[in-house]
Amino acid sequence: MDIFAQQVLNGLVLGSVYALVALGYTMVYGILGLINFAHGEVVMIGAMIALAVVSALLSVFPEMSPFLMIALAGTAAILVCMSLAFFIERLAYRPLRNAPRLAPLITAIGISILLQNIAMIIWGRKYKTVPQIFPTETFELFGANITSVQIFIITVSALLMAGLLVIVHFTKLGRAMRATSESQRVAGLMGINVNKIISVTFMIGAGLAAVAGILIAGNYSVAHYSMGFMLGLKAFTAAVLGGIGNLGGAVLGGLLLGLIESIGAGYIGDLTGGFLGSHYQDVFAFVVLIVVLVFRPTGIMGERVSERA
Amino acid sequence: MSLLELVKINKNFGGVQALDDVSLTINKGEIYGLIGPNGAGKTTLFNVITGVYLPNNGGISFDQQSIVGRKPYQVALAGIARTFQNIRLFQNMTVMENVMVGMHANTSTGSFGAIFSTKSARHEEKMIREQSAKWLSYVGILTEANNLARNLSYGDQRRLEIARALATKPKLLALDEPAAGMNATETEELKLLIQRIRNDGISILLIEHDVKLIMNLCDRVAVLDFGQKIAEDVPQRVRTDPKVIQAYIGGELP
Amino acid sequence: MKYFMQDLWRRFTGNRRALFFGYVLLFVALALLPFLLSNTVGRTWVRILDFALIYAMLALGLNIVVGFAGLLDLGYIAFYAVGAYTWALLASPQFDLHLPFWAILPIGAGMAALFGVLLGAPTLRLRGDYLAIVTLGFGEIIRIFLNNLDHPVNVTNGPIGINKIDPISIGGADLTKTHELLGIVFSGVHIYYYVLLILLFLTIVICVRLEKSRIGRAWLAIREDELAAQAMGINTRNVKLLAFALGAMFGGVAGGLFASLQGFVSPESFGLLESIMVLCMVVLGGMGHVYGVLLGALLLTVLPEILRSTASPIQRTLFGEVYIDPEALRMLLFGLALILVMLVRPTGLWPAPKRRTVIDQDIVED
Numbered sequence: 001m002d003i004f005a006q007q008v009l010n011g012l013v014l015g016s017v018y019a020l021v022a023l024g025y026t027m028v029y030g031i032l033g034l035i036n037f038a039h040g041e042v043v044m045i046g047a048m049i050a051l052a053v054v055s056a057l058l059s060v061f062p063e064m065s066p067f068l069m070i071a072l073a074g075t076a077a078i079l080v081c082m083s084l085a086f087f088i089e090r091l092a093y094r095p096l097r098n099a100p101r102l103a104p105l106i107t108a109i110g111i112s113i114l115l116q117n118i119a120m121i122i123w124g125r126k127y128k129t130v131p132q133i134f135p136t137e138t139f140e141l142f143g144a145n146i147t148s149v150q151i152f153i154i155t156v157s158a159l160l161m162a163g164l165l166v167i168v169h170f171t172k173l174g175r176a177m178r179a180t181s182e183s184q185r186v187a188g189l190m191g192i193n194v195n196k197i198i199s200v201t202f203m204i205g206a207g208l209a210a211v212a213g214i215l216i217a218g219n220y221s222v223a224h225y226s227m228g229f230m231l232g233l234k235a236f237t238a239a240v241l242g243g244i245g246n247l248g249g250a251v252l253g254g255l256l257l258g259l260i261e262s263i264g265a266g267y268i269g270d271l272t273g274g275f276l277g278s279h280y281q282d283v284f285a286f287v288v289l290i291v292v293l294v295f296r297p298t299g300i301m302g303e304r305v306s307e308r309a
Numbered sequence: 310m311s312l313l314e315l316v317k318i319n320k321n322f323g324g325v326q327a328l329d330d331v332s333l334t335i336n337k338g339e340i341y342g343l344i345g346p347n348g349a350g351k352t353t354l355f356n357v358i359t360g361v362y363l364p365n366n367g368g369i370s371f372d373q374q375s376i377v378g379r380k381p382y383q384v385a386l387a388g389i390a391r392t393f394q395n396i397r398l399f400q401n402m403t404v405m406e407n408v409m410v411g412m413h414a415n416t417s418t419g420s421f422g423a424i425f426s427t428k429s430a431r432h433e434e435k436m437i438r439e440q441s442a443k444w445l446s447y448v449g450i451l452t453e454a455n456n457l458a459r460n461l462s463y464g465d466q467r468r469l470e471i472a473r474a475l476a477t478k479p480k481l482l483a484l485d486e487p488a489a490g491m492n493a494t495e496t497e498e499l500k501l502l503i504q505r506i507r508n509d510g511i512s513i514l515l516i517e518h519d520v521k522l523i524m525n526l527c528d529r530v531a532v533l534d535f536g537q538k539i540a541e542d543v544p545q546r547v548r549t550d551p552k553v554i555q556a557y558i559g560g561e562l563p
Numbered sequence: 564m565k566y567f568m569q570d571l572w573r574r575f576t577g578n579r580r581a582l583f584f585g586y587v588l589l590f591v592a593l594a595l596l597p598f599l600l601s602n603t604v605g606r607t608w609v610r611i612l613d614f615a616l617i618y619a620m621l622a623l624g625l626n627i628v629v630g631f632a633g634l635l636d637l638g639y640i641a642f643y644a645v646g647a648y649t650w651a652l653l654a655s656p657q658f659d660l661h662l663p664f665w666a667i668l669p670i671g672a673g674m675a676a677l678f679g680v681l682l683g684a685p686t687l688r689l690r691g692d693y694l695a696i697v698t699l700g701f702g703e704i705i706r707i708f709l710n711n712l713d714h715p716v717n718v719t720n721g722p723i724g725i726n727k728i729d730p731i732s733i734g735g736a737d738l739t740k741t742h743e744l745l746g747i748v749f750s751g752v753h754i755y756y757y758v759l760l761i762l763l764f765l766t767i768v769i770c771v772r773l774e775k776s777r778i779g780r781a782w783l784a785i786r787e788d789e790l791a792a793q794a795m796g797i798n799t800r801n802v803k804l805l806a807f808a809l810g811a812m813f814g815g816v817a818g819g820l821f822a823s824l825q826g827f828v829s830p831e832s833f834g835l836l837e838s839i840m841v842l843c844m845v846v847l848g849g850m851g852h853v854y855g856v857l858l859g860a861l862l863l864t865v866l867p868e869i870l871r872s873t874a875s876p877i878q879r880t881l882f883g884e885v886y887i888d889p890e891a892l893r894m895l896l897f898g899l900a901l902i903l904v905m906l907v908r909p910t911g912l913w914p915a916p917k918r919r920t921v922i923d924q925d926i927v928e929d
């Protein structure tokens with residue numbers, strides 16, 4: 001087994017989940033200029049709902065096809081997360097649209113704390129094991145081992161990202177979204193229902209987040225009420241790395257961050273002569289972020305905003 | 310005696326030549342006007358002078374010193390103060406505080422002096438307050454001193470911007486379309502203010518769309534068109550220059 | 564009602580005698596507070612008050628960076644960590660160093676300021692949210708290092724943390740022990756309360772003086788419009804670095820006091836959640852307003868503790884047993900409070916009042 005190839009593969013799997021979550025951050029940021037701190041929690045809720053549905057189905061219909069099961073669980077998770085995002089935007093962000101810049105950031109943090117603790121009350125403090133509903137098969141690819149779950153993750157993420165790009169660039173809705181992110185005022189004057197577009201944007205992001213939650217829980221076989229926080233942070237980092245507000249940037253940033261973490265963790269010990277161990281995995285991600293931003297202050301694919309006088 | 314001298318300034322943005330070999334000289338004690346149709350490069354030139362943009366090549370000397378490559382704050386310290394086309398005040402600070410910020414350049418209290426409220430710090434602070442109040446009454450908005458800048462009327466915001474710029478004790482005051490959006494009375498008052506500033510020994514660079522104001526006020530006028538200087542002379546002669554008329558066909562030249 | 568209160572306030576502050584009397588009253592109240600608390604709700608609450616004072620200092624430091632200079636810093640807790648670990652390493656059995664507090668305090672402050680500049684310098688070109696994520700990254704990096712610097716050379720003792728940190732001692736008297744003075748018994752938390760109160764008072768004075776100074780105006784100007792600030796001849800790079808350094812310095816001092824009060828530090832006190840908590844204190848209280856921030860810090864330290872001590876008993880009296888995990892309930896209510904306060908008062912509970920500058924009458928008449 002080729003270790004390097006294996007790390008690259010693991011990085012791509014992790015990175016595609018980051019990318020899905022990062023898309024949600026970047027879409028909301030693009031339209032509202034808001035760091036939606038609660039987005040990571042939406043990912044967690046998605047994973048938890050899906051897990052609850054699968055567990056329920058397993059106990060009632062143990063013979064059900066795993067594909068149908070995952071489809072039902074996924075649908076439930078997506079619907080719950082979308083309505084959740086709708087209400088979050090409506091109740092905690094919309095009233096503050098003209099407030100000082102940091103006010104919505106604080107409500108976002110409040111929502112995040114709220115959701116985490118509600119999840120803890122409902123699902124408890126313990127790590128929950130995800131049941132293996134698919135038989136896990138392992139294939140070999142370029143000297144690396146790839147499981148069926150990993151293939152599933154990469155395929156689903158790629159399809160969703162492609163779908164999102166099609167929506168944003170080739171549909172009327174997408175055009176309205178792009179117009180709104182350019183200027184809410186002008187978009188409103190052109191007859192676009194800005195509030196509706198913002199709601200829809202939040203809901204699309206939440207749908208992607210729900211799927212990402214299911215995928216990541218499937219990949220690690222565990223779910224926990226606090227799983228969304230760090231994941232959300234990483235995904236936000238990915239979005240900034242790629243250039244926040246830019247969809248392609250979010251995907252690129254997500255994949256890149258996944259690769260950096262995976263390869264960095266695998267080789268950091270060798271690189272530093274054993275001085276730094278794999279505990280420094282997270283340091284790697286942040287150091288790369290800082291270095292990139294120092295040289296390109298608006299991210300890899302971000303627009304260069306020059307101050308106009 | 311020249312104060313500001315631009316020699317063959319070039320600036321392009323991704324292939325668009327915004328300024329093409331522009332040279333000009335502003336003399337001490339002069340009101341120098343810069344006009345040109347929209348997109349002629351006036352504001353670009355302004356930003357090159359004030360250090361916001363770095364020219365691709367060319368020289369700028371101010372008061373016998375080269376200021377090319379200096380940062381905006383260094384240009385301000387050298388003695389060029391500016392206003393902005395789309396007013397940029399410190400909105401949530403009071404009118405008085407806006408001018409007090411302008412005094413930053415010529416004062417020196419640091420964090421040590423501030424924390425221990427040293428005698429020199431208190432003395433300087435008093436001086437800053439007095440001077441700032443003077444600048445406010447100079448432009449005629451002292452009564453507004455304690456209002457927030459964002460609550461001022463449009464014309465008063467323009468005045469405040471000028472007062473704030475004057476507080477930096479400039480040798481050259483560069484005004485970017487100060488009359489934009491003003492009515493006839495306000496423009497007339499502005500004209501008097503600018504003349505008064507010049508009479509107090511400060512040279513003025515004036516970019517303006519209001520050609521009438523420029524012609525009435527300026528000692529010399531330069532005309533930019535497509536990034537090139539096509540004329541530079543006293544107003545009467547610029548007005549009849551065929552090249553200028555050509556550039557302004559359909560335009561508003563009286 | 565609002566105007567009535569404002570009018571009352573103005574009359575009160577306008578009257579020198581009333582003002583003096585008010586200050587005396589406040590002073591006495593603050594001096595008696597720990598005794599009142601330990602005799603009514605218990606000595607734990609004096610300890611909580613001590614932590615509230617430390618957090619207030621921390622929040623005032625962050626207010627310099629976020630509130631005055633407008634630089635969104637999500638990794639501010641790193642400076643608190645630097646201060647705490649500096650104290651821990653210089654006054655504990657870890658390296659068997661036992662420096663006196665008057666030596667460590669400035670060293671800790673200096674170290675934190677140094678880190679402030681080191682972390683601030685590369686981020687100066689960044690704007691708004693990019694700055695936020697980078698400072699967040701720096702905060703995490705420092706925490707991860709503290710967590711892992713137990714090998715190959717043991718510096719920080721890793722996740723276990725450093726124990727048996729020396730308390731502040733004056734003339735050989737350990738301030739965490741109980742002492743008697745003039746017939747009154749002061750326990751350690753009482754004494755620390757007074758020490759912290761004095762330091763907090765100094766912090767407030769420094770913050771207010773800075774805000775009203777040339778430097779403070781330069782910070783506000785940068786916050787309002789960076790390019791216009793440059794056009795005023797303000798060297799924005801240096802002035803921003805100064806904000807980072809001074810803000811970090813307060814964080815460092817607070818961290819050192821925290822380490823000495825607690826006697827123990829470990830990396831888990833310095834996570835992102837703590838940075839966010841301090842930011843919440845600043846924004847919730849009233850960003851840029853020293854007294855508002857103070858209020859925010861006190862509320863956000865004391866409120867969760869009140870919830871902690873009431874979450875179980877209230878459930879028991881209402882339902883007969885504890886249904887909901889009290890820790891979860893406490894945080895849930897806390898999150899809810901953050902949202903509600905922001906929705907009702909987006910500029911914070913006590914935002915900066917419109918400032919007035921005194922103008923000498925003779926100038927007006929000129």
